[in-house]
Amino acid sequence: MAEENVWTINRCLTWTRDYLARKGDEHARLSAEWLLSAATGKGRTGLYMAFDEPLSPDELSRMHGFIERRAKGEPLQYITGKTSFRFIEVACAPGVLIPRPETELLVDAVLEGIDAASAMSPVRVLEVGCGTGCVSCAIASERPGTLVTATDISPTAAALARENRDALGLASSVDIIECDLVSGVSPELMGTFAVLVSNPPYIPDDVMRKLPDEVANFEPELALAGGADGLDVYRRLLDAASRALVPGGMLAVELHEDALDAAADLAREQGCWKSIEIRRDLTGRTRFIVARLAGELPAAAPVHEPEGRIVPCNQDEPSSEVIADAASVLRAGGVVVMPTDSVYGIGAAATPDNPGHRRIFDIKRRDLAQTLPLLVSDASELDRLAVDVPAWAHTLAERLWPGALTLVVHASEAVPREFQRENGTVALRVPNSALVRELAREVGPLAVTSANTHGMPAPATSDDIERRIADAADLTLAAGPTPAGAASTIVDTTTGEPRIVRQGPIPEEVIATLAH
Numbered sequence: 001m002a003e004e005n006v007w008t009i010n011r012c013l014t015w016t017r018d019y020l021a022r023k024g025d026e027h028a029r030l031s032a033e034w035l036l037s038a039a040t041g042k043g044r045t046g047l048y049m050a051f052d053e054p055l056s057p058d059e060l061s062r063m064h065g066f067i068e069r070r071a072k073g074e075p076l077q078y079i080t081g082k083t084s085f086r087f088i089e090v091a092c093a094p095g096v097l098i099p100r101p102e103t104e105l106l107v108d109a110v111l112e113g114i115d116a117a118s119a120m121s122p123v124r125v126l127e128v129g130c131g132t133g134c135v136s137c138a139i140a141s142e143r144p145g146t147l148v149t150a151t152d153i154s155p156t157a158a159a160l161a162r163e164n165r166d167a168l169g170l171a172s173s174v175d176i177i178e179c180d181l182v183s184g185v186s187p188e189l190m191g192t193f194a195v196l197v198s199n200p201p202y203i204p205d206d207v208m209r210k211l212p213d214e215v216a217n218f219e220p221e222l223a224l225a226g227g228a229d230g231l232d233v234y235r236r237l238l239d240a241a242s243r244a245l246v247p248g249g250m251l252a253v254e255l256h257e258d259a260l261d262a263a264a265d266l267a268r269e270q271g272c273w274k275s276i277e278i279r280r281d282l283t284g285r286t287r288f289i290v291a292r293l294a295g296e297l298p299a300a301a302p303v304h305e306p307e308g309r310i311v312p313c314n315q316d317e318p319s320s321e322v323i324a325d326a327a328s329v330l331r332a333g334g335v336v337v338m339p340t341d342s343v344y345g346i347g348a349a350a351t352p353d354n355p356g357h358r359r360i361f362d363i364k365r366r367d368l369a370q371t372l373p374l375l376v377s378d379a380s381e382l383d384r385l386a387v388d389v390p391a392w393a394h395t396l397a398e399r400l401w402p403g404a405l406t407l408v409v410h411a412s413e414a415v416p417r418e419f420q421r422e423n424g425t426v427a428l429r430v431p432n433s434a435l436v437r438e439l440a441r442e443v444g445p446l447a448v449t450s451a452n453t454h455g456m457p458a459p460a461t462s463d464d465i466e467r468r469i470a471d472a473a474d475l476t477l478a479a480g481p482t483p484a485g486a487a488s489t490i491v492d493t494t495t496g497e498p499r500i501v502r503q504g505p506i507p508e509e510v511i512a513t514l515a516h
Contacts, residue, residue, distance in 0.1 A: 133161030247295020
């Protein structure tokens, strides 16, 4: 009877999901995970690694408050007080617009403009209507040396943007000004910006009346309402941009999908833009205006050849020269793009204090917030890298490795702490690629994650690898298609019985049969 009163993570997750679904939450499972992660301080993977762990009284109390707020429709980001944006995390608060995933692509356009203006010193960017400061902070963190001036008319937003800027250590790169559009920007800076970027209020009046309650009842109207056609603020931005930008500078603005043609026409009528482009978001909806002012930017600095090398090779029968070359790069703390079971990954040697570990996340433009699986050479590594491994887990390794099976195990002292999860576990896999197995045999375990930027598809062939990532890596092993077409089956071995964390190519019944 006592056990029935114990609220474990699994029980709380299941109850919250069902309760929120009854309250009309269309993404009840996701909401439950977000809220429980915030209440316990565990990441999503950490929750699934600790299903049977009981919640403390404080955690239960926090979770109860979170559930009540979510049941009333309050956005998750306001409840948890934070959200991810590109590879940074920013605080969120009522009264300030919540960052959206599509706005991450607006930053990509800005980075193009910054790179095109690389001959300027410094490169200056102006953001109008910064909200949480997510765009300005992402720009400053991804292009060190860029000076960003950000404005917002809302005192609440300006204060939160400063909080996020300071938390990210960007106070010397991002200046936050509370003002209407550009009215507070120093006259001396007007005409010096390489890029003006804005995600202004752009919801047309008729759409405002139909917004979901979660938006209409909680997010600030000031940051949403764009007038009859959604272009009230945009019209003012066009005038400001022509005064703020250097000749050849870029204007990048996010707008409502139905307003882009009219927005492009307004820019053409202005007569000062040499190019006007409409771009789409990841769903295919028209979303952004990217325009370049007449004139030319300062001549770009000479282009240097990227350091990254691309080496064609055979992953089934790799040559000794390729293995020796890649092993040398990995031992020196470098990063290598290589084919794993389902995608091309970017990896480094899983050695203590390896700078390549940090570089993987820098290249992916993500914060160091996840523990990477380790690819190993053969099943014997299970004895060296894990402790308290049940006999059935050894059977799975012997029968299914190499292959699309990842085993979560208790890490031994041979696994450096930075490659272990918070609970002392590590994920191991023997890949189907002979190339990668040989590398792991030469160098030791390899910490690997997919070789793609957030929001972009993971590459399944060497031709799919983003050129930016190939250039940033020290070596790319171009070995044709990856061996498998699906992510691996993940089995947790630490709870006594096999628990499938992620279903992959290996069916649950096969795992159950081999484990008993």
